[in-house]
Amino acid sequence: MIRIRNLTKVYTSASGTVKALDGINLDIEKGDIFGIIGLSGAGKSTLLRCINLLEKPTSGSIEIDGVEMTGLSPKELKEMRKKIGMIFQHFNLLSSRTVWGNVAFPLEIAGFDRKTINEKVENLLNLVGLSDKARSFPSQLSGGQKQRVGIARALACDPKVLLCDEATSALDPETTLSILKLLKDINEKLGITMVVVTHEMNVIKQICNKVAVIEKSRVVEQGTTFEIFSRPKTQTARNFLKSMFICEIPEELKAKIKALNGNLAEGRVVKIGFFGEITAKPILSEVVKKFGVNANILYGNIDNIQGTPFGTLVVQFEGKNGTADRALSYLQDIGLDVEVVEIG
Amino acid sequence: MAETVKLLFSATRETVYMVAVSVLIASIFGIPLGVLLYSTDRGRILENSPLNKALGTIVNIFRSIPFVILLIMLIPFTRWLVGKSIGTTAAIVPLSVAAIPFMGRLTETALREVDRGVIEAAQAMGASPFQVITKVLIPEALPSIAAGITITAINLVGYSAMAGVIGGGGLGDLAVRYGYQRFMLDIMLYTVAILVVMVQLIQVLGDLVVKYLSKHR
Ligand SMILES: Nc1ncnc2c1ncn2[C@@H]1O[C@H](COP(=O)(O)OP(=O)(O)O)[C@@H](O)[C@H]1O
Ligand SMILES: [Mg+2]
Numbered sequence: 001m002i003r004i005r006n007l008t009k010v011y012t013s014a015s016g017t018v019k020a021l022d023g024i025n026l027d028i029e030k031g032d033i034f035g036i037i038g039l040s041g042a043g044k045s046t047l048l049r050c051i052n053l054l055e056k057p058t059s060g061s062i063e064i065d066g067v068e069m070t071g072l073s074p075k076e077l078k079e080m081r082k083k084i085g086m087i088f089q090h091f092n093l094l095s096s097r098t099v100w101g102n103v104a105f106p107l108e109i110a111g112f113d114r115k116t117i118n119e120k121v122e123n124l125l126n127l128v129g130l131s132d133k134a135r136s137f138p139s140q141l142s143g144g145q146k147q148r149v150g151i152a153r154a155l156a157c158d159p160k161v162l163l164c165d166e167a168t169s170a171l172d173p174e175t176t177l178s179i180l181k182l183l184k185d186i187n188e189k190l191g192i193t194m195v196v197v198t199h200e201m202n203v204i205k206q207i208c209n210k211v212a213v214i215e216k217s218r219v220v221e222q223g224t225t226f227e228i229f230s231r232p233k234t235q236t237a238r239n240f241l242k243s244m245f246i247c248e249i250p251e252e253l254k255a256k257i258k259a260l261n262g263n264l265a266e267g268r269v270v271k272i273g274f275f276g277e278i279t280a281k282p283i284l285s286e287v288v289k290k291f292g293v294n295a296n297i298l299y300g301n302i303d304n305i306q307g308t309p310f311g312t313l314v315v316q317f318e319g320k321n322g323t324a325d326r327a328l329s330y331l332q333d334i335g336l337d338v339e340v341v342e343i344g
Numbered sequence: 345m346a347e348t349v350k351l352l353f354s355a356t357r358e359t360v361y362m363v364a365v366s367v368l369i370a371s372i373f374g375i376p377l378g379v380l381l382y383s384t385d386r387g388r389i390l391e392n393s394p395l396n397k398a399l400g401t402i403v404n405i406f407r408s409i410p411f412v413i414l415l416i417m418l419i420p421f422t423r424w425l426v427g428k429s430i431g432t433t434a435a436i437v438p439l440s441v442a443a444i445p446f447m448g449r450l451t452e453t454a455l456r457e458v459d460r461g462v463i464e465a466a467q468a469m470g471a472s473p474f475q476v477i478t479k480v481l482i483p484e485a486l487p488s489i490a491a492g493i494t495i496t497a498i499n500l501v502g503y504s505a506m507a508g509v510i511g512g513g514g515l516g517d518l519a520v521r522y523g524y525q526r527f528m529l530d531i532m533l534y535t536v537a538i539l540v541v542m543v544q545l546i547q548v549l550g551d552l553v554v555k556y557l558s559k560h561r
Contacts, residue, residue, distance in 0.1 A: 052468055081470035092461035095561045096483040106469040108479070137560035157469070 001193050002028035002051065002161065007060035009046050020046040022217040024060070028210075033187050033194045035208030035225070037201065037240055043217045044197040048163050051195065052084045053077060064161065082110050085154030085192075089166035091146040093138040099125070099149050100134040106156040124152040128182065144175035151182060155190075162186075162194045168203060180206045201240040205229070213237050229310070241310065242273050242337060244303075249314060249341065253299055257341055260316060267318040269298065270328060273337035274311065283331070284315070291327040293319030314341065351518060352534055358432050359514040359542070362507060363500045365436050370443035370496055375489065377403070377444060378451020379477055389463065389473045403445040411503050414438055415510055422510075435512030439503055443496050450492030454485040487558040494550025498543050505539075515539055 009021040020043045028034045038044050049055040051062060053069055062069040064080070072080060093102050103124050107117045125131045128148040138146055147167060154162055164183070168176040184207045187194055196208060204211050204225060212222035213236055221234045232238045249257070249271070257269045274283075284295050295315050302311035317324040331338045381403070383389050384396040409417070415438045422437040423429040458481055466480045482489070505516020515535045523532025 054464060054468055078470040078472060081468060084468070086465065086468040088461060088465065090461055092459065092465035094462060094480065094484060096486065105466070105479070109466070109469055109471045109475055139560055153469075163468075 001030040001032070001065060002026070002195070003061075003063040004028075004051075005061045005063075007047070007050060007062065008058045009043075009050060009055060010058045019217050021050065021057075024214075024219055026212055026219065026222070028193060028195060030193055031187070031191055032210055033184070033196060033208045035204040035211035036195065036197045036214055037199065037204055037211060038214035038236075039199060042214045044199075044214055045165055047214065048165050048195060048197045051161075051163060052081055052086060082106070082157045083159050084161045084163060085157070085159035086163040087147065087150045087154050087165070087167045089169050091138070091143075091150045091170075093146060093149055093153075095138055097137075098134065099130060099136050099138070099141070102138070102149050103152045103156055106153060110157050120156060121152075124155060127155070127186075128152045142175075143171050144179060147171065147175075147179050148182065151179075151186070155186065155192075159192060162192050164194060164196045166198060167196070169198070169200070176203070177206070183207060201244045205244070213240070238337070244310070249299060253314070257298070257314075257316075267316060268324050268328060269314065269316045269341045271339045271341050272313045272315060272331065273339075274309075274313070283334070283336070287327045287330060291319060291323045291330070293317050293323050293327050348531060348534070351522070351531070352515075352538065355513060355515045355518040355535065356538055356542075358512070359501065359504050359516075359539075362432060362435055362439060362504045362512060362514055363497060366439035366443055366500050366504075367493065367497045369436070369440040370447045370500070371493055373440075374444045374447025374496070375451050375482075377448035378455065379481070381448055381452040382455040382481075383473065383477065389467075389476055403448055406441065406445045407449070411438070411442055412506050412509060414442055415506060419510065430511040432507070432513050435504070435507035435510055435514075438510075439500055439507070442503060443500055446499065447492060447496045450495060451485075451489055454488030454492055455481050457488060458484045487554050487561070490554045490557055491550065494546060494554070497546045497550070501539060501543055501546070 004024055004026040007021055007024040008019070011018040011020055024047060026034075036044050036047060046055055050057050051064070051069070053062075053072075057070060060070075064084070067080065069077075069080065094105060097105065100121055103121045104117050107120055112120070121134075122131070125134055128151055130145060130148050130152065133141065133145060133149075138149065141149065150167075162183075167183075168179050171179060180203060183194060183196075186192060187207075194207075196203060198204065208225050210223070211225050211228050212219045213228070213234060214220070215234070215236045221228065221232070221237050228237055229241065232241055260267070260269055284297075287293065288295050295317055297313055297315050299314035300311065301313075302309055304310070317327055319327065328338055328340070377399070381396065381399055384392040384399070386393065386396075406414070415435075418438045418441060419429045421441075422434050425437055426434055428434050462484060463476055463480055466476050471479065504512070504514050505519070507514050508517030508520055515538055519532050519535040522528040523535065
């Protein structure tokens with residue numbers, strides 16, 4: 001469906017050049033909700049904007065349904081863009097138009113007649129649940145409602161692809177979930193392929209079936225969401241997974257740990273982050289047997305993604321003659337994120 | 345007294361006529377000029393550096409010529425265009441020529457305030473540059489453009505006071521001829537009062553239009 005090969009984008013400005021994309025290769029299949037995750041400045045938006053040529057690639061190829069985007073004439077490009085919807089972090093609605101007018105906008109651009117426009121807008125507003133807001137102006141809507149208008153507008157010309165640039169990053173967690181659910185429904189109902197750019201692993205977890213991790217202008221890892229979650233290969237991917245389970249240790253527990261740290265001559269309180277296959281193994285009991293230490297679970301935070309547990313445990317290890325430390329380095333060696341909790 | 349009223353009335357009519365027609369012409373040419381200045385600028389929808397620089401230079405030249413001098417410099421052009429170089433109608437030519445670049449700059453500034461994201465969204469939907477201008481830029485900037493027309497009209501009231509130099513008549517001319525040259529201070533004061541009221545009216549009316557246009561935004 002979307003085939004990207006050796007895509008490179010260099011920005012040239014007075015202050016020098018920035019290589020925003022460096023040899024990107026991606027294959028996005030029909031019906032995918034394809035996630036692109038990376039830190040701020042990694043090149044995600046640039047990559048997404050190259051797909052509909054809002055940004056002109058410096059080199060490389062982008063094929064959509066077999067059509068080479070970089071070779072299109074301005075007229076052909078305009079036609080092609082009508083089949084590629086796009087939604088934005090800050091919605092980018094026309095403040096001079098009502099909700100109705102905003103959704104009608106792409107249809108006017110495409111030259112539909114009044115009657116068709118009216119029918120389509122009505123259906124679209126129904127689809128996103130905003131029929132009662134047709135006469136409102138964007139300034140009178142909440143963030144979530146604005147993004148629903150953005151989605152209705154993006155779907156107006158029956159696109160084959162929907163590009164989403166941080167579509168939920170300006171929304172609160174609850175609204176984010178409802179928008180993600182709407183996108184998922186649309187993907188299932190209408191079979192629209194989606195490319196979802198985000199810096200939040202939670203978005204990937206909620207709706208994407210495939211994901212590419214982008215770091216410093218390059219794709220460093222890609223695969224199905226399940227693969228990335230269960231066998232993250234790069235530190236970047238691991239960090240994103242970790243960020244999902246930031247385990248804030250409760251205050252009363254902190255006090256307890258402080259007391260423990262004072263009392264323990266040879267013990268450690270550690271925070272263990274674990275994701276993926278490793279969690280299926282009985283690690284703690286293994287360590288207890290192998291090193292003769294005591295393990296006491298103080299706090300836990302576990303989630304389950306597509307059948308695999310993910311989470312954080314706060315564990316107190318006790319052992320004599322450095323056994324606790326050896327147990328910790330063993331845990332690190334087998335691929336867990338182990339961090340000694342220092343409170344003081 | 346009746347004589348004075350008659351004088352004031354016809355002078356007011358002349359000023360209103362000059363200002364109204366000049367505002368109209370300034371808008372008809374100035375707004376498209378502003379669109380061109382904006383859209384040919386670097387990184388804009390019709391980026392064209394040479395054209396942008398040329399237009400910018402011409403606009404700046406016209407804006408730096410003092411109006412009294414422009415009034416005289418344009419006499420041959422006025423004669424060619426309207427067949428005469430003296431009179432109220434003739435004064436409309438230099439007034440418009442002075443107001444067009446001014447309105448152009450104000451429009452350019454108004455368009456620059458339109459969110460880039462909205463323009464980009466339209467382009468992503470396959471809008472042509474022309475569609476972006478007519479369906480996004482101008483509607484989104486309309487309140488600011490209306491405010492620009494108001495400022496231009498008020499400026500033109502001021503400029504029109506100099507129209508007497510080429511026999512244009514109007515309130516300013518009346519004040520100079522009767523108030524200054526014939527020491528009829530009362531006429532001077534009346535004209536000033538009418539000019540103040542006129543400027544106030546334009547401002548209030550302009551503000552109302554701007555407020556109406558930006559309802560809900
Ligand atoms: N129009 C531009 N001109 C110059 N540099 C840009 C431009 N757009 C983006 N960049 C640079 O390209 C890099 C990638 O930006 P972007 O794609 O926006 O990242 P992300 O969306 O992942 O945060 C950044 O270093 C950014 O500063
Ligand atoms: Mg971005």
